[in-house]
Amino acid sequence: MRAVVQRVTRASVRVGDETVGSIERGLCVLVGVAAGDTEADARALSDKVTGLRIFEDDAEKMNLDVREVKGALLCVSQFTLLGDARKGRRPSFTDAMAPEPAAELFARFCDFCRESVPVQTGRFRASMQVELVNDGPVTLLLDTRRTF
Numbered sequence: 001m002r003a004v005v006q007r008v009t010r011a012s013v014r015v016g017d018e019t020v021g022s023i024e025r026g027l028c029v030l031v032g033v034a035a036g037d038t039e040a041d042a043r044a045l046s047d048k049v050t051g052l053r054i055f056e057d058d059a060e061k062m063n064l065d066v067r068e069v070k071g072a073l074l075c076v077s078q079f080t081l082l083g084d085a086r087k088g089r090r091p092s093f094t095d096a097m098a099p100e101p102a103a104e105l106f107a108r109f110c111d112f113c114r115e116s117v118p119v120q121t122g123r124f125r126a127s128m129q130v131e132l133v134n135d136g137p138v139t140l141l142l143d144t145r146r147t148f
Contacts, residue, residue: 001031001032001033001105001143001144002032002141002142002143003029003031003032003049003081004030004081004139004140004141004142005027005029005049005052006028006029006134006138006139007026007055007137007138007139008023008025008027008028008074008133008134009024009025009133010022010023010024011023011131011132011133012074012130012131012132013074013076013120013131014128014129015122015126015127015128015129020123020128021076021121022120023071023073023074024071024072025069025135026066026071026072026117027052027072027073027074028073028074028076028130028132028134029073029074029076030078031045031075031076031078032077032078032082032096033077033082033096033101034095034096034097034145035094035096036097037105037144038105039105039108041144042106042108043108045109045142046112046115048142049066049113050065050066050113052066052140053065054138054140055068055069055071066117067117071117072117072119072120073113073118073119073120074119074120074121075106075109075113075120075122076128076130077102077106077122077125079093079096079102083096099124103124106124
């Protein structure tokens with residue numbers, strides 16, 4: 001699984017005219033599910049995301065995680081994170097998991113995160129508009145196929 005994690009002061013996701021998820025302080029997490037990913041990947045990624053010490057403490061050092069600042073997550077599925085644009089100009093998405101099992105694994109990732117923080121989500125396979133205010137800016141790339 002791949003994720004782009006952004007520390008935010010607020011974030012929301014809309015489908016058409018409807019806001020389907022929104023948070024204040026926390027993390028906006030764009031998640032791509034790769035072919036071959038398992039529930040163990042979903043658990044490992046959720047543990048990493050919720051445990052990232054990327055919020056500042058009183059000494060202005062990044063020492064606190066999203067749980068410690070009583071933040072929340074806005075998780076949005078994004079299969080394009082698995083896009084391979086090394087050849088040509090049109091990305092290939094053959095590394096992405098098929099939609100039905102990917103939806104289930106994305107949901108498991110969100111469930112694991114909900115064990116420790118509030119989670120809002122987008123709508124799987126919908127055309128979404130994500131709006132956020134990146135705080136810092138702080139943005140990290142995570143991939144369960146690379147050593148955490």
